[in-house]
Amino acid sequence: MSLPNTITDVEGIHVGHFTNREAATGCTVLLCPEGAVAGVDVRGSAPGTRETDLMRPGSLVQQIHGILLSGGSAYGLDAASGVMRYLEEKGVGFKIGPVVVPIVPAAIIFDLGLVTHKVRPGPDDGYAACLNATGNPPEEGSVGAGTGATVGKVMGKALATKGGIGTSSIQLGNIIVGALTVVNALGDIVNPDTGQVMAGPRDQEGKKFFRTVDILANPPGKLEPQASPNNTTLAVVATNASLSKEQANKLAQMGQDGLALAVRPCHSMSDGDVVFALATGKSDSEIDMRQLCSIATMAVAQAVVRAAETATGLGGIPSAQEAFE
Numbered sequence: 001m002s003l004p005n006t007i008t009d010v011e012g013i014h015v016g017h018f019t020n021r022e023a024a025t026g027c028t029v030l031l032c033p034e035g036a037v038a039g040v041d042v043r044g045s046a047p048g049t050r051e052t053d054l055m056r057p058g059s060l061v062q063q064i065h066g067i068l069l070s071g072g073s074a075y076g077l078d079a080a081s082g083v084m085r086y087l088e089e090k091g092v093g094f095k096i097g098p099v100v101v102p103i104v105p106a107a108i109i110f111d112l113g114l115v116t117h118k119v120r121p122g123p124d125d126g127y128a129a130c131l132n133a134t135g136n137p138p139e140e141g142s143v144g145a146g147t148g149a150t151v152g153k154v155m156g157k158a159l160a161t162k163g164g165i166g167t168s169s170i171q172l173g174n175i176i177v178g179a180l181t182v183v184n185a186l187g188d189i190v191n192p193d194t195g196q197v198m199a200g201p202r203d204q205e206g207k208k209f210f211r212t213v214d215i216l217a218n219p220p221g222k223l224e225p226q227a228s229p230n231n232t233t234l235a236v237v238a239t240n241a242s243l244s245k246e247q248a249n250k251l252a253q254m255g256q257d258g259l260a261l262a263v264r265p266c267h268s269m270s271d272g273d274v275v276f277a278l279a280t281g282k283s284d285s286e287i288d289m290r291q292l293c294s295i296a297t298m299a300v301a302q303a304v305v306r307a308a309e310t311a312t313g314l315g316g317i318p319s320a321q322e323a324f325e
Contacts, residue, residue, distance in 0.1 A: 004137040004169075005167075005168055005169050006137040006138060006167040006168065006169055006178060006180075007030070007138070007167045007168075007169060007178030007179060007180040007236065007238050007303075008134075008135050008136060008137060008138060008167075008178070009169040009171070009176050009178050010169070010176050010177075010178045010238040010239060010240050010278075010280060010282075011135075011176075011240055011280065011282045012032055012033075012034055012036070012240070012280040012282055013030060013031075013032055013036075013135070013178065013238050013278065013280065014030070014031040014032075014033075014133040014134055014135050015028065015029070015030050015031075015133055015134070015138035015167075015180065016028070016029050016031070016129040016130055016131065016132035016133030016134065016138075017029075017129055017132060017138065017139060017143045017144030017145075017165075018079075018121065018125040018126070018128045018129040018132065018144065019143045019144055019147050020119065020121075020125075020147065021142075021147060021314065022115070023115055023116050023119035023148075024071075024111060024114040024115035024116070024147055024148035024314050024315045025071035025072055025076075025111050025112075025114075025115075025119060025120060025121060025147055025148045026070075026071055026121060026125070026143065026144045026145055026146075026147040026148070027068060027069065027070035027071065027072075027076060027079045027121040027125055027126055027129050027144060027145050028068075028069045028070070028129060028138075028143075028144035028145040028146070028165065028180075028182065029066055029067070029068050029069075029083050029126065029129040029130050029133055030066060030067045030069075030133075030180065030236055030238070030278070031065070031066045031083075031087075031130065031133050032064070032065060032066060032238075032278060032280060033065060033066075033087070033090065033092045034280070035063035035064070035065060036063055036064060036065075036238070036278040036279055036280050036281075037062060037063055037243050037244065037245055037248050037278070037279045037281065038055045038063070038064045038067075038105070038245070038248055038276060038277060038278050038279075039055055039056075039245060039246075039247075039248030039249030039250070039251060039252040039253075039276070039277040040052045040055040040056070040105065040249065040252050040274065040275070040276050040277070041249065041252040041253045041255065041256050041274070041275045041277075042273075042274050043256050043267045043273050043274075043275075044232060044233075044267050044268070044271040044272040044273030044274065045267070045268065045269045045270070045271065045272070046231070046232070046269070046270055046271060046272040047107065047232070047272035047273070047274055048073060048074045048076075048077065048107060048108040048110075048232070048272055049077075049105070049106065049107045049108075049274060050068075050077045050080055050104075050105060050106040050107075051064075051080075051103065051104065051105040051106065052105055052107075052274075054103065054105075055105060055245070055248075055249070055276075056245075056249065057245045057246045057249060059245075061094055061103055062245065063094075063103070064103040064104065064105060064278075065087055065092050065093055065094075065102045065103050065104060066083050066087060066102065066103075066104045066130075067104065067105055067106065067107075067236055067276050067278070068080040068083050068104055068105075068106035068107075068126055068129075069106070069107060069108075069109075069144070069145040069182050069234050069236070070106065070107075070108045070109075070121045070126070070145050071108065071109055071110075071111040071112075071120070071121055071145055071147060071148050071149075072108060072111065072112065072120030072121045073108055073109075073110045073111075073112050073120070074108060075120035075121075075122075076108040076109075076120050076121045077106050077108055078120075078121070078122050078123055078126075079106070079121040079122055079123060079125050079126030079129075080104045080105075080106040080126060081123040081126065082122070082123035082124055082125065082126030082127035082128070082129075082130070083102070083104045083106075083126045083127070083129070083130055084101075084102045084104050085123065085127055086126075086127050086130035086131070087102035087104070087130075088100055088101075088102055105276065107232075107234050107272075107274040107276070108145075108232070108272075109145060109148075109149060109182055109184040109232040109234060109272075110184070110230045110231070110232060110272075111147070111148025111149060111150075111184065114148045114150065114157070114314070114315040114317065115148070115314075115315045129144070137167075138165075138167060138180070139165075140164065140165050140166050140167055140306055140307070140310040141164045141165060141307070141310035141311050141312055142162060142164045142165075142311050142312045142313075142314055142319075143164070143165055144165055144182075145165065145182045145234070146163060146164035146165035146182045146183070146184070146307065146311070147164075147314070148184075148314070148315070149162070149163035149164050149165075149182060149183055149184035149307075149311075150162055150163050150184060150317050151163040151183060151184065151185045151186075151187070151188065151189055151199050151200060151263075151308075152185075152186075152187070152188055152199060152200035152201035152202070152209070152210075152212060153185075153186055153201070153230060153231060154186055154187070154201055154212045154215050154216065155201050155210075155215065157230075157317065159201050159202045159203075159204070160201065160202075160317055161199040161200060161201075161202060161209070161308075161311075161317065161318065161319065161320055161323055162199070162311040162312065162313055162314060162317050162318060162319040162320070162322075163182075163183040163184050163185065163189070163199065163307055163308070163311060164182075164183065164307045164308075164310060164311035164312075165180065165181065165182055165183075165307055165310075166180070166181050166183065166302075166303040166304055166305065166306030166307030166308070166309070166310060167179065167180040167181070167303050167306060168299050168300075168302035168303040168306060169299060170295045170298060170299050170302075172291060172292075172295060173285060174240075174283050174285040175239065175240065175241050175283055175285055175287060175292065175295075176239065176240050176283075177237065177238070177239045177241075177292065177295045177296050177299050178237070178238045178239070178299060179235060179236065179237050179238070179255070179258070179296070179299035179300045179302070179303040180235065180236045180238075180303060181233060181234065181235045181236075181259075181300060181303040181304050181306075181307055182232075182233065182234040182235075182307075183233050183263065183304055183307040183308070184231055184232050184233060184234075185231050185232070185233045185263045185266070185271060186212065186230075186231035186265070186268050186270055186271055187200070187212045187213075187231075187263050187264050187265045187266060187268070187271075188200030188201070188209065188211060188212050188263070188264050189262060189263060189304055189305065189307065189308040189320075190261075190262055190263070190264050191262075191305060192261040192262050192301045192305075197209040197210075197211055198305060198308040198309070198320055199308040199311070199319075199320040199323075200212060201215065202318075202323055207324060208324075209323075211264075212264065212265060213264060213265055216265070230270065231268070231270050231271045231272070232271055232272035232273060232274070233259055233263055233266070233271065233273050233304070234273070234274050234275075234276075235255050235258070235259060235274075235275040235276070235300050235303065235304075236275075236276045236277075236278065237251055237252065237255040237275065237276070237277045237278070237296045237299065237300060238277070238278040238279075238280070239251070239277075239278070239279050239280070239292065239296075240279075240280050240281070240282040240283040241279055241281070241283055241285070241287045241292060242279065242281035242283070242284065242287075243277075243279035243281070243287075247279070247289060248277045248278070248279050249277070250289065250293065251277040251279070251292065251293060251296050252275045252276060252277035253275075254293035254294070254296050254297050255275035255277060255296050255297065255300045256273065256275050257297040257300075258296065258297040258298065258299065258300025258301040258302075258303075258304070259273055259275065259300060259301075259304065261297065261300075261301040262300075262301040262302075262304035262305055263304055275300070277296075308320050309321075
């Protein structure tokens with residue numbers, strides 16, 4: 001039986017969105033109520049994160065219970081409190097005597113100002129995303145944390161293209177690796193197999209996509225300010241393999257290679273790229289980390305491409321499918 005090709009193909013991973021299209025923002029939660037060994041790799045130079053230090057080797061906590069991805073810039077990190085509230089009500093978390101502390105790392109994108117800068121995801125929105133979380137294939141495109149996402153902003157938002165959420169999975173025997181991305185990059189979304197720009201900065205006449213790397217090398221006009229932290233691509237890689245924290249962190253590192261294949265350029269001074277990794281341990285099959293990491297790279301790249309394919313226009317920014325109509 002073929003899989004739906006989404007991150008929820010990994011047993012134990014549930015995904016839920018809260019979407020506010022009127023304000024062009026939202027949040028997405030990935031729940032693993034049975035716990036998952038986690039890793040993280042922060043490679044962008046303008047990140048916004050919460051609870052990432054405890055995911056590194058050597059820290060006390062061995063498993064996490066959910067991940068929040070949110071719009072709203074640093075304000076959006078507040079939505080993680082709603083995820084914690086939801087999990088606490090379910091009795092899910094790190095147990096210290098009678099106390100249950102859900103471990104919910106989070107990362108954000110900057111989507112303020114696409115429609116408004118005054119509405120940001122908060123605790124109630126994070127809670128709502130949890131209520132919507134299921135093991136079914138999650139909705140892709142301009143939803144959840146990807147609602148206000150845009151790409152190709154080197155010449156400013158006026159010539160940008162809509163970004164969003166994409167997901168994918170790859171199966172190798174009994175091992176499954178899934179990925180979910182929120183693509184809000186300075187650079188282009190590129191088909192890694194062909195090099196074709198699928199979404200990026202548009203020309204003034206709306207007839208083609210430019211390549212961001214070409215613009216940076218030979219600017220035809222005013223560029224977005226280098227100090228502008230308006231860009232970030234977030235990813236979660238999940239697997240049913242049994243991994244140590246060291247291995248989960250390596251998986252997150254290799255997930256960054258998937259971003260670099262499909263987002264060009266990547267990890268810039270004004271991008272806050274973050275990749276999380278989750279290992280549920282549902283499969284006891286022996287793993288080859290070389291294979292697992294290679295698959296993770298491919299799954300992330302595929303999820304980025306899906307974000308371009310499924311996005312819809314919002315706030316005056318067209319999707320790739322709408323750009324040249």
